[in-house]
Amino acid sequence: MTALSPTMQDGVIAGWLVSEGQAVKPGDALCEIETDKATMPYESPRAGTILKITALAGARAAVGETIAVIGKPGEDWQSVVPAIPAITAIPALTAIPATSSALPALEAGPVPLPAPVIAVPSAPAAVPPLNEPAFPSLGPSLPASTPPSSPLARKLARERGIDLRSLRGTGPHGRVIRRDVPSAGSVVPSTFGGESSTATHADRGAVAARTTGGRLRGDRVPISKMRSIIAGRLGTSWTQAPHFFVRAAVDMEKLLDLRASVNAGRDRPVGLNAFVMRLVAAALERHPIINASWEGDAIRYRPAADIGLAVALEGGLVTPVVRACERKGVEEIDAELADLVARARKGLLSPEEYSEASFTISNLGSSGVEEFTAIINPPGSAILALGAVSKEAVVRGDDIVARRMMRITVSSDHRVIDGAAAASFLSDLKALLEEPARGLL
Template structure:
């Protein structure tokens, strides 16, 4: 639609009407870079001055586009122009009556800021974790063993234990930690660390468990876990987890692990493989405990199943040794009464 020429002043000299004086109006899609300026108080009484965005930059718009925006209440700083040099023209305002309420008030700067990259400084804890895990993955030849655990009896045992005492609510992770402790006592060649010319066989079970923090992942260590019963082990885990979340762990609280357990089951992860946490030679990855269809005595039934995956450093732990250990962890979880002893 062609834009109207500004109203002539009454005192201006009249020009003769000749065919040459009537120039053909340009279509709105090809509006000239310099359009005629509307009078300061032209016609509608609207303020047609050029709007300015949040950066103080003048928004380029044709006089017709400004009038349409003023009439419809459209904020031109939220409109992207399709004319020359990003100039807003009439066609850019088509159909904006329905969307202007949603877009009103949002400055061009705010819209751009929501899409800008964010650069976050790496914490010292994350630097340390990254350094250790890279060293572990690059130096230790990892191999992985996976087994599926029938947890029907484990689910019932947990209910019974929690109903019988109120000292601490036993979690499935507590039961996994207890099963690992007992299996490590039976397999001392898994409770080891690779030290280059030697392999250290730990005198006690120093059990680490992964705790996710906003600043990174940390693995507090329950020292001499083999000296603790199930309830005391669960209490020790709670105490260390609280210290970790409060960022009050001493260096002795997260160093010197002989074995690590990482559990992502509470996050809905069915199975995963974990990177070995030095100096330990193995780490157990625990998946979610799910209800799944199973076959029992030739009949389809609903059962509780969990997937566990053992990562081993092949320099220190051979495959057969790792498999025997993982098999005993599964047996302890499938016949869990022994976890109470």
């Protein structure tokens, strides 16, 4: 198996799109792989016939394990590679619902295959739904009339009391996938999964409370794959990168007036984040050290302002990246950002769309947070934290006036950025936010 992103070590096969005996060509989608950030197709590396599928749908496989064998039509795969074990189930590492049974996972390792038969590497481990046990249960068999669906979709449907037959699949060949299953509380439990369609209002409330993150006191909930990756990356950043922080209060009057002018008559307004990203890119052009990365024995200056925006998901976060913001206008940045955020919330981003940000922005202003500090998102060396915009009494000359103000904080890696450099960047960024025409024209 080959990794689909730098952080992938294993994955779950959401479902096969081909069957044994089927002819394939390079680039054909063989199966779907669910990762911590997205569900992605796994493509065939060569032309041939699917001789054997060794990893069943729902199975967890590590990078380097074999999930299928491609060779010549009619060739006996067992006579060529007899040592490949089938990957049939998910290891019972976490609590499994009482309605399902866990099968032990068989060990499987990469096996060198002589030409013309090759082992198709398995894809990285599929990530379970956020805020749920680390690996999905295969669960009981479904009625013959049940539409094709991914293991995660079936698990969500069981927990939310939803009949899969009532859903319209948007996956390959009409397959029901995770995003097709409505959230708890938006549907009435059906007879599927043992829930009565005449359940009381209190029953529905209890189901919703348990499936929307509500937990009983004393519960011990296994961490998800996404939470594990967040813990590893940010824990490493906090302990290895010596953080320091510089702060400023920004007068947002002119920028907010400019945004209102740009949005006049528009069906979809341009978001404030797009303006901030473009002005940050202008400041980064003047301060290339803020846009650099620590590489142990060298500091790498990034060629473009690839700016990530932290997006909250249920049980975690992802940072979609808008590339080369310095070469784009505000409207282009906004359109690209809106697309990235929408697909991020559906788990549809590809690895290159959420990795390798040279600078990151975290905005908690919409949650009413006035000021905070953020942990640097590697491989970047700085991150900008945006607080809420609020009216404050400000001294202007001899007068006290009401102004819309926002507090910002830049967290910097002292291995790369010195205090004076961070202060100079913050000063220029504050000036650009207060006089946005200087950075947008």
